[in-house]
Amino acid sequence: MKQLLVSVRSFALKLMILMAFCILSDCFDPLDPNGNITVTFDVLDYPQNGGYAARVTIRNFYQYRHVEKPGWQIGWGWAKGEIILKMSGAYATDSGDCKNFASLKPHCCKQNPIMADLWPGAASDDGGRTVEGCCRGGVMSAWAIDPSLSFSAFEMTVGNLPANTSYPPANLTLFAPGLGYTCGPVQDSESTVFLDYGGRRKIRAFRTMKSVCTYSSFLANRAPVCCVSLSTFYSPQITDCPKCSCGCRDSASDGVSCSSQSSSSSLGGNGVDDNKLQCTDHMCPVRIHWHVKNNYMRFWRVKLTISNYNLRKNYSDWNLVVQHPGFSKKAIAYSFNATTLPTVGIEDEVALFWGLPYYNSELTEAAAAAAGGGFGSVTTDIILEKDLDEFTLMNGWALPRRVYFGGEECQMPLPDAFPMLPNGGFRIRSSPRHRRRYLFFLILLVAIWLELRL
Numbered sequence: 001m002k003q004l005l006v007s008v009r010s011f012a013l014k015l016m017i018l019m020a021f022c023i024l025s026d027c028f029d030p031l032d033p034n035g036n037i038t039v040t041f042d043v044l045d046y047p048q049n050g051g052y053a054a055r056v057t058i059r060n061f062y063q064y065r066h067v068e069k070p071g072w073q074i075g076w077g078w079a080k081g082e083i084i085l086k087m088s089g090a091y092a093t094d095s096g097d098c099k100n101f102a103s104l105k106p107h108c109c110k111q112n113p114i115m116a117d118l119w120p121g122a123a124s125d126d127g128g129r130t131v132e133g134c135c136r137g138g139v140m141s142a143w144a145i146d147p148s149l150s151f152s153a154f155e156m157t158v159g160n161l162p163a164n165t166s167y168p169p170a171n172l173t174l175f176a177p178g179l180g181y182t183c184g185p186v187q188d189s190e191s192t193v194f195l196d197y198g199g200r201r202k203i204r205a206f207r208t209m210k211s212v213c214t215y216s217s218f219l220a221n222r223a224p225v226c227c228v229s230l231s232t233f234y235s236p237q238i239t240d241c242p243k244c245s246c247g248c249r250d251s252a253s254d255g256v257s258c259s260s261q262s263s264s265s266s267l268g269g270n271g272v273d274d275n276k277l278q279c280t281d282h283m284c285p286v287r288i289h290w291h292v293k294n295n296y297m298r299f300w301r302v303k304l305t306i307s308n309y310n311l312r313k314n315y316s317d318w319n320l321v322v323q324h325p326g327f328s329k330k331a332i333a334y335s336f337n338a339t340t341l342p343t344v345g346i347e348d349e350v351a352l353f354w355g356l357p358y359y360n361s362e363l364t365e366a367a368a369a370a371a372g373g374g375f376g377s378v379t380t381d382i383i384l385e386k387d388l389d390e391f392t393l394m395n396g397w398a399l400p401r402r403v404y405f406g407g408e409e410c411q412m413p414l415p416d417a418f419p420m421l422p423n424g425g426f427r428i429r430s431s432p433r434h435r436r437r438y439l440f441f442l443i444l445l446v447a448i449w450l451e452l453r454l
Helices: 002-024 099-104 432-453
Strands: 037-045 052-060 073-077 083-088 090-092 114-117 151-159 170-175 181-183 187-189 193-196 201-204 207-215 226-232 235-239 257-259 276-278 286-295 299-308 319-324 331-333 337-340 349-354 376-385 402-405
Touching: 037 170, 083 090, 083 099, 090 151, 114 151, 170 181, 170 207, 226 402, 286 402, 299 319, 331 337
Parallel strands: 226 286
Antiparallel strands: 037 052, 037 207, 052 151, 073 114, 073 170, 083 151, 090 114, 181 207, 187 207, 193 201, 226 235, 257 276, 286 299, 299 376, 319 349, 319 402, 331 376, 337 349
């Protein structure tokens, strides 16, 4: 009985320690738990001579991860030796060997075809008939920025099948534009309903099949692409990006430019090393600098700057995600578009920033590199309304917790390197959040003491 009591007490104490550490570290869930790219196959017609006509829709449900240039490519394997007779709004990158179907003049006879989006103004097989959502060069906006530009679509006529027959494609593969996406099996779903006659008539697809694709930075095997530096008006200290955040400088470098690993891939990349970087201690293509400029009676003013150290690549339609306690109140960005994102299980608010069209929506490549090593940048001032119980200068509350650029998490400095207030420059505020943290520290200390007593 005594042994059982000791075991129960030990388990309870370990659970308390785990809970304390969990809450103190905030145990963040992903910022976009429901994000995915869904590929839908809608069978629209079964011709009398066999095969079927289908519309393929690629829809980006990621709130802040967009598909940039050179755009998506998608591939799969046919189940029963199908061929593609015609395509509208996209093209197969390789026609394959079609000698057995020469009289049909098919578009593609490969058993593992790879499709890519058409560019604006390109003609399809059927004389240039357009498909809604096509012909954007494979670029798709993030869902939270512009849902109307967050999808691509194309149509195809599939042959070499009996009449009234269709099979789900197998081994769906998505590059958007590089590696990192894993797609589930193509499975039957509730039939899609299309509207006609101005929404007066509903037309239901004969069959609808879907696959859900999710992104993983680990699977993409990509080096970090960004880092964060910090500064404040109340401290002379500037906290630079952590050294070697995205890789270390090449000792053989000429001091003007440095190379990093290529971002091209065997399928979906453009086959060119587009990561010629300016030499820095952090060796990141992009740096985000957060500077607390002013402390007003009711507001804070922050200057946010995004700098491009890539000498070969522009970042079109860039976006930035910042997790910060100050976004729980009113916030105004002067030179960027901005909105808050719905999240699950995250105590702080999360804001999404992106550029203004025809003004700063493109983060240009490093400027004047040959002459002196400059860099392209975009910047904005942000006004944050104060909440004295939650957002103070002490303990780094004026600084962001997490930052993402283009959907990739940026390397943050360690908390002990954050700019600090001068000694005696602040007093401890007994806010609800601070009281909760002190309580968890107390629980942790008591749990450790009881564990030692056992």
